[in-house]
Amino acid sequence: MGKVEAAWQQGSVVWVRGPRRSGKTSLAQxxxxxxxxxxxxxxxRRALEDPEALLGGLRGRRIxxxxxHRLHNASELLKLAAEGxxxxxxxxxGPARLxxxxxxxxxxxxxxxxxxxxxxxxxxxxxxxxxxxxxxxLHGGLPPYFLSLAPPGKEFQEWMDAYWGKDAxxxxxxxxxxxxxxFIELVMARSGEMFEATQFTGQCGVSRGTIxxxxxxxxxxxxxxxxxxxxxxxxxxxxxxxxxxxFDTGFVCVHRxxxxxxxxxxxxxxxxxxxxxxxxxxxxxxxRYWRDKQGHGVSFVCASPGGKLLGxxxxxxxxxxxxxxxxxxxxxxxxxxxxxxxxxxxxxxKRTYNGVPVEFVGLGEAAAQVTQAVL
Numbered sequence: 391m392g393k394v395e396a397a398w399q400q401g402s403v404v405w406v407r408g409p410r411r412s413g414k415t416s417l418a419q420x421x422x423x424x425x426x427x428x429x430x431x432x433x434x435r436r437a438l439e440d441p442e443a444l445l446g447g448l449r450g451r452r453i454x455x456x457x458x459h460r461l462h463n464a465s466e467l468l469k470l471a472a473e474g475x476x477x478x479x480x481x482x483x484g485p486a487r488l489x490x491x492x493x494x495x496x497x498x499x500x501x502x503x504x505x506x507x508x509x510x511x512x513x514x515x516x517x518x519x520x521x522x523x524x525x526x527x528l529h530g531g532l533p534p535y536f537l538s539l540a541p542p543g544k545e546f547q548e549w550m551d552a553y554w555g556k557d558a559x560x561x562x563x564x565x566x567x568x569x570x571x572x573f574i575e576l577v578m579a580r581s582g583e584m585f586e587a588t589q590f591t592g593q594c595g596v597s598r599g600t601i602x603x604x605x606x607x608x609x610x611x612x613x614x615x616x617x618x619x620x621x622x623x624x625x626x627x628x629x630x631x632x633x634x635x636x637f638d639t640g641f642v643c644v645h646r647x648x649x650x651x652x653x654x655x656x657x658x659x660x661x662x663x664x665x666x667x668x669x670x671x672x673x674x675x676x677x678r679y680w681r682d683k684q685g686h687g688v689s690f691v692c693a694s695p696g697g698k699l700l701g702x703x704x705x706x707x708x709x710x711x712x713x714x715x716x717x718x719x720x721x722x723x724x725x726x727x728x729x730x731x732x733x734x735x736x737x738x739x740k741r742t743y744n745g746v747p748v749e750f751v752g753l754g755e756a757a758a759q760v761t762q763a764v765l
Contacts, residue, residue: 394421394481397503398452402476403468406483408507409612409637410552411532414483417507418454424481425453429460441467445475452479459484459561472501485557486611506612508670509638510536512753523733524651527659530640531666546644550574553613562607569594573604577614578645581636582658584628584681585616605634613637615665620678620691624722628681635662653706661689661704664731667757676764677702686718691726694763699726702760707734708750713743720746731756 394417397404408414419426425448427434438444438461445467458464464482471480488502509531515521518536528541532549535542550571558564572594587601594601608614615635621627636642639659648655668690669675680701681687690702701719705711708730716728728748735750742748751759 393505397505398479398481401472401501401503402478403472403480403482403502405468405488405502405504406481406507407486407488407504407612409509409532410485410549410557411534412507412509413533414507415456416533418456418481418483421452421454421481423452425451427453427455429455429457429464435461438467439463441470442474445471445478449475449477452481454481454483456483457556458482459486468502486561504673506669506673508612508666511667511670523660523663524656527639527651527656527663528643528648530638530643532638532640535640541643541649542640543644546641553611557611558607562610564607566596569596569600570604570607573601574608574613575645577605577608577634578636578641580634581642582633582661584631585634586631608637615669615675617665617675617677617679617690620680620693622722626682626684627722628683633679635665639663653710657704657706657710660706660731660733664702664704664753664756665690667753668760671757671761672764674764677760680719682718682722684718686715688715688719690760691719692760692763698763699723700729700759700763701726702729702731702756705730705732708732713746713748716748717744717746729756729759 394404394406406414406417418424427438429435429438441463461467468480468482471478488504510526510533515526526536529536529538530542535545554567554571558570564570573590576590576593585605587598590601591598605614605616609616614637617633617635619628619631621629623629639662642659642662651659665677668677677690677692679687679689680691688701689704692700701716703711703716711730720726720728728746730748730750731753732750735752738749738751738755740747740749
């Protein structure tokens with residue numbers, strides 16, 4: 391809610407995006423003094439066919455346009471609001487980035503501020519009174535599933551049905567559900583791995599170009615987080631293949647068949663949880679990962695506008711850390727600051743490996759340092 395209010399201080403039109411069931415509608419309905427329009431309703435869509443008349447009658451008010459991509463004139467309405475009626479505060483809710491799918495290609499996106507609602511972050515868990523990370527990982531970070539007594543099963547398929555029918559198919563004009571759903575299942579099952587499109591073509595029964603289109607859809611709707619490699623074009627570095635993460639740990643667990651979590655499972659899900667926290671704070675996936683061709687790697691790397699590097703490794707507990715990846719990165723980039731995000735570093739502390747200093751921090755401090763570096 392605070393991000394929306396802050397965005398309204400900077401501009402009149404705010405675009406809120408996020409995956410289904412992430413709380414976008416609940417957020418909008420919790421705002422005080424707003425007129426709420428559910429664009430899924432035919433009567434509402436008819437009332438919004440004349441955007442100039444609508445906005446002219448709402449001067450000085452705050453309005454919410456939920457599921458705004460259902461309007462045939464959504465682009466016209468948002469453009470008109472941003473340019474012609476700045477005294478009307480508009481909160482538009484959609485499933486994807488503003489420019490995605492071409493539906494809003496005429497919108498003056500430079501005058502529209504975006505708020506990305508990710509799955510629940512650490513502060514949300516505190517607000518909900520449950521900070522158990524194993525619960526968060528198995529149930530996921532979508533509020534209704536997080537609050538359920540048992541890890542969801544069929545609810546995830548119902549989510550998939552709605553995502554296909556109301557988001558992917560409608561906004562991106564996809565034609566075949568089977569291959570697309572299979573691709574999502576594989577992305578979730580392989581979350582955090584390096585992505586090569588040809589590995590999916592056989593199992594999905596589509597071409598490499600179609601796989602890349604599917605990935606672009608998941609990226610635009612926040613259902614997958616694409617992390618590009620960091621390099622200075624050294625011959626021994628990975629320079630092209632991204633790593634792709636499923637958007638939510640609950641979906642990842644379901645598609646991996648995990649109902650109980652082993653220590654190695656916790657480590658993989660912790661890395662994804664750290665990425666989610668960074669994405670929520672920075673409102674972007676500006677971080678990169680680093681890997682060389684010998685298999686050494688660092689979970690996340692970011693560079694400040696001034697060129698300072700920060701390498702962030704993730705370890706479920708301090709004793710899980712293998713420093714080899716950080717040390718290889720330090721040999722290539724000795725000026726970089728090295729961090730490890732872990733669950734048992736209540737207070738930050740430093741250790742030295744082969745003369746290289748490494749700082750161990752909790753999730754909040756790790757996300758804060760990354761945010762400070764990229765913004």
